[in-house]
Amino acid sequence: MRITDIREARVSIASDIANAYISFARMDVSVLALYTDARIDGRQVVGYGFNSNGRYAQSGLLRERFLPRLREAAPASLLDDSGDNLDPFRLWDVLMANEKPGGHGERSVAVGIIDMAVWDIVAKVENRPLAELLAERYGDGVADPRVAVYAAGGYYYPDKQTSALQEEMRDYLGMGYTCTKMKIGGVPLAEDLARVEAAIEVVGEAGRLAVDANGRFDLRTALAFGEGLAPYGVRWYEEAGDPLDYALQQQLGEHYSAPMATGENLFSHHDVRNLLRYGGMRPDRDILQMDPVLGYGLVEYLRMLDELRRHGWSPRRCIPHGGHQFALQIAAGLKLGGNESYPRVFAPFGGFADSTPVENGQVALPAMPGIGFEDKRELMAVFDRHLSL
C-alpha cells in the first residue's frame, strides 16, 4: 500500500465574528487529500484533512517542509507491520524528522492536517468508523454511540447586546443544543454579567451556559470576573488569562471554586504537562480543551491523554476545541467528555454529518468507514473543488 498523490489548497473560512482577542475576517484553513492505491469495496481510499479554525492555513509549511518529507519517504517506512495500512505513529516520526524540540505552533497545525487525513485512511482501509477503531486500539473496546456537543458562540452585538444574544441562544436551542457558550471580556464586568443573566434566562439554568474570556485577562481582572461569576454557577469559566500563564490559572483556582477550562492553545504534550504541573487545574471538576488537530494531530493528542492519566485525570474531563467530525470521532472512540460545536460559522468545516443532526444536545456518528466526511455533502463539494486529481 502507498500514497499515490497529494493535493493541498488554502480555503477561506472568513466570518464576521470576533472573540475578545481576534477578528475572524481573514481566517482560512488548509485542505488536504492523500490518495492511496488501496481499494475498499472497489473504491479508491482517499484521506482528507483540514485544520480547525483560529490558526490559519498552513500551505507554506506543508509545501516547504512536511509534504516533501512525506513524498520522499520510503513507502514502507509509513506502513504498519502488515504492510497493508498506514501507521500514523511511524508517519508522524517521518514528518517530524529534523525538527528541533520546543516552539510548538504553526508546524503543529501543519502536522495535524496531515494526521487527520492519515487517520481517515487508516479507518477506511479497516472499513470501519474511526471511533470504533480508536475504541478498540486505545480505549475500552466500545465507542460512545453519541457525543455531547455544546454550541460555542455568544457573540457581542453592538447596540443590542442582550436581545440579540438571547435570540442567538434561542436559535441554538431550536437547533437541538441544550448547552451553550458565550464570550466575555469584551465589555466591562457589569455589562457582561447582564449578558450572562440574559443568556441564562434563555438556556434555562446557569449549568447549561459556559463563558469564555479567550485569554484576555490579567490576574486582577480574572479574579474580578471570577468573583462576579461565582454566584451564577455557570458551567465553566474558560481561558481567563494567557494560555501559558499557569500561575494566573493556579491563583484563579484558589479563589474560584466552580469549574475552570483551558487548553485550546497548548499544542504539545510538553505544554499540557506544564499546565497539569503548574496550573492548579482540578481533576474533579475542570475541563481540558486541547485541539486534536492544531496540536500535531491525534498522535500527539494520545500523548496528551497519557500525561493526563499520569496526573490522575480521566479523559472524560476533555472537551476538545475544533467543532468538526474528526474531534467528534475521537471524543466517541476515546470516551472524552464531549465536543465543541460552532453553529452557523466555519461551515462546511465545522459541524457534523448530514445524517446526524444535534438531538437533545448530542450527536450520533455516521455508520460509515473513516471520519465520515462522505456524509457531509457541502464539505465533500469543497474537497472535490479544490483537491481533485
Added chain:
Amino acid sequence: MRITDIREARVSIASDIANAYISFARMDVSVLALYTDARIDGRQVVGYGFNSNGRYAQSGLLRERFLPRLREAAPASLLDDSGDNLDPFRLWDVLMANEKPGGHGERSVAVGIIDMAVWDIVAKVENRPLAELLAERYGDGVADPRVAVYAAGGYYYPDKQTSALQEEMRDYLGMGYTCTKMKIGGVPLAEDLARVEAAIEVVGEAGRLAVDANGRFDLRTALAFGEGLAPYGVRWYEEAGDPLDYALQQQLGEHYSAPMATGENLFSHHDVRNLLRYGGMRPDRDILQMDPVLGYGLVEYLRMLDELRRHGWSPRRCIPHGGHQFALQIAAGLKLGGNESYPRVFAPFGGFADSTPVENGQVALPAMPGIGFEDKRELMAVFDRHLSL
C-alpha cells in the same frame, strides 16, 4: 517615510553537521529586504533580515500572513511620532493583529525576520550603529565596544572522535576564539567524557569549554551526565532536557551546582517567564540563551529582558543563540554577557563584519549605520542576488 518595496527569498544553509537532535542537511533561511523612501547621505535606506539557523525558512508564513499585513497597513501606523522613522513596536502590533495567544513557534521566526530588517532601517535612518541606538534607548547610554563570543561546534567524528575534535578546537583557537562549546549526548557518557577531556586539553582549562546536549536527555540521563561532568567544572551544561521540561531543569539544578544554560528554544516572554518561575535557574551563575530573531524579534526580546529583571536577573546572564550581526549589536547595546558564534558553518549568515575579526575571544562592532551588513561582502552578495528590485 514609508516602505516602498518588499522582497523575500528562501536560501539554503545546508551543512553536513548534526547535533544530538537533528541533521542540518536540509536547513534553509528566509532573507528579506524592506526598501524605503528614506535617504541617508544620498543613499536609499534598505533594511535586511533573515532568521537564525535551526528553524527553517518561513517564506510561507511571510507570504500568506505577515507581509500582506505589512503591505496593507496604513503607512502612518508603522511610524514613530516624528513620522520620519519606523516604530518597531507599532509595526510589531500590526504584524500580530488577529493572532491568537499561545502557540509560539514558526510565526515567531517569521516576525523575527521582519523585525531584524526594521531595526536595520531604524538605525540607518538615525545614521548610527544599532548597538549605540539600543544603548541610548534601552540601556545605560553606552554600548560595549566589544562582545565576547564563543565558538559553538564540537561535533561528532565517526572513527576519530578525539583527534578530530581536538583538531577542530585548535582551529577555533587559531581563529581567535578563547572559549568553545561541544556537543554531548550522541554517545555513551564515558565516551563523551573522554571527548570532554580531549577538548579541555586543547582549550587549556575546563572553564573555556561549554557542553550542549541539545535537549536530548531524560531526567535520569541528565543527572548521570551532570554527575560525570561535575569534576571537570566546564563553563556550562546546556539544554540537558526538553526545553519545556522545567521540572527536569529544576531537578538538575538541585544536583548539579556548576552553571547550566538553556532558553534557545523558548520563543516568547511567556515561555521565558515560565522558565524563570519553574526551572530553578540561578541568577548568580546560569546562562539564558534566547534568540532575538527566532522569538518574534528584538521587540519581544526586550519583553524577555523585562521579565528577567523582574525575577532578579542581570542582562549579563544572557548569551543569545544565533551567531550573527544582529545578535551581536543587541549584545553590545544592551550589555548582554556575550554572543554565540558558528565558525565555518551557516556562512554567510553566521559570523560578523569583514573588518572585525575575532581577537582574544572578542569581536568589535563596525563603525557604520545599522546592523553592519554592508561590511560583510558575502552576505551582501546573497542579498543582492536574491532581493534586488
